[in-house]
Amino acid sequence: MNRKEILEELTHLSDYYCEGCLIKKTLNKEKGKKHAQTFCIKQCTVGEKLQKYGELLMTEPARNKQ
Numbered sequence: 001m002n003r004k005e006i007l008e009e010l011t012h013l014s015d016y017y018c019e020g021c022l023i024k025k026t027l028n029k030e031k032g033k034k035h036a037q038t039f040c041i042k043q044c045t046v047g048e049k050l051q052k053y054g055e056l057l058m059t060e061p062a063r064n065k066q
Helices: 003-018 023-031 033-042 045-059
Strands: none
Touching: 003 033, 023 033, 023 045
16 A cells, blocks of 8 residues: 555545544543543544554655655
């Protein structure tokens, strides 16, 4: 998977699952943004996928623009 494909997948996952997430909205409202973010990072399966794609981005070399 190249860098562009990884970024497209990250965008797709975030737009499709995270934008209208009821759990995220509820936690944000009841316990605050920090708690909601912690949930997304540590307990949400989509958050886990986003992290794995982020790790792939760290290993994929950036294209030099010249």
